[in-house]
Amino acid sequence: MKVAVLRERREAEHRVAVTPNSVKKLLGLGLEVAIEAGAGMSVHLTDATYEQVGARVMADADAALEGAELVLVVQQPKAAELARIASGAVLIGLLDPMANKADMAETAKVGITAFSLEFLPRISRAQSMDALSSQSSLAGYRAVIDGAAKFGRAFPLMMTAAGTIAPAKVFVMGAGVAGLQAIATAKRLGAVVSATDVRAAASEQVESLGASFIAPPVMEDAETVGGYAKELGNEMRRRQAKITSETLTRMDVVICTALIPGRPAPVLIDEDMVRTMKAGSVIVDLAVEQGGNCTLSKPGEVVEAHGVHVLGHRNVPSRIAVDASSQYAQNLLNFLTPLLKDGTFAIDWEDEIVQGALITRGGKVVHPRLAG
């Protein structure tokens, strides 16, 4: 069975869906791998590197897709490439189905069976496939690096003959996968770190990383049965805003990661709060593509307002594309392997993981969150 790997064409996308290591494993599963020329260039993987491990490098997407029954991507292919995928082929990627509903309908129309890894159930059997976690963790790391680079001062306490530099104060809003990695990274750089979340369970995780947990004195636990956060009611939102306002005046770098699945990102920082922050401080808004946790952040821009820089980089995992690609390629491989037997598809359509990630099949958008 032929597997096609495409060069990514979306803006600010530098990742690639397979690495030489994952190609070797795909070949070991009895597959033939055809990769579009230049697919790995943005992560320093040359065509020759892929050829050396046994992939066939094809001149363009058309040639790579010719006769392919499986297509591996990072993001949803653009219309021109989508139309070249054979009816009945399987497409696997991080297709962002909620934001790309029209594309999902088009994918179904072409007759593609599409799986999107964002929709994997977060059960322990799916942990090795969990691309959201692998990518969010790297985004959390990168957000702190970006924040530190923009901040005109050092992070650690430095006692030198020329005087003492106080450690930076970093505040992480949202302590999920990205937030916890942001906390760990800021700690490693020597900052004094605090964090907040609306899930009560997060406080122990924050404290186990050596950060302090900041929350209103009385706060309801906003965790759903699925382990995610839900939107706060007005009273809780008011209490959170009060403590956020008090906290921000003391902070140097703020990393925003708060999200609610399927909803716009919660607004946590407004312009009045930014106005009270110290000149030279930095806000990194990882939620910018979902609307932003800070009202001043703009997707793809660095905004300066009231002496504060607000960073709204898009696609932050792609800003650390080498590691993001290798982790993603491994997630893809771990998802794909149980779908195969003797080099061909043997999909158990009743399986919870298959059902969770399946977006289109038989000419229809079938996922319950998108269908109808």
Ligand SMILES: NC(=O)c1ccc[n+]([C@@H]2O[C@H](COP(=O)([O-])OP(=O)(O)OC[C@H]3O[C@@H](n4cnc5c(N)ncnc54)[C@H](O)[C@@H]3O)[C@@H](O)[C@H]2O)c1
């Ligand atoms: N395989 C697994 O079992 C698995 C894998 C990854 C994550 N998880 C769990 O899933 C949950 C969600 O993690 P995630 O990183 O995907 O979350 P996410 O990306 O959806 O959200 C990020 C964080 O923002 C927080 N948040 C939402 N509204 C907020 C607000 N108003 N103020 C402050 N914080 C707010 C959420 O509680 C969450 O911690 C966590 O409990 C995590 O441990 C489980």
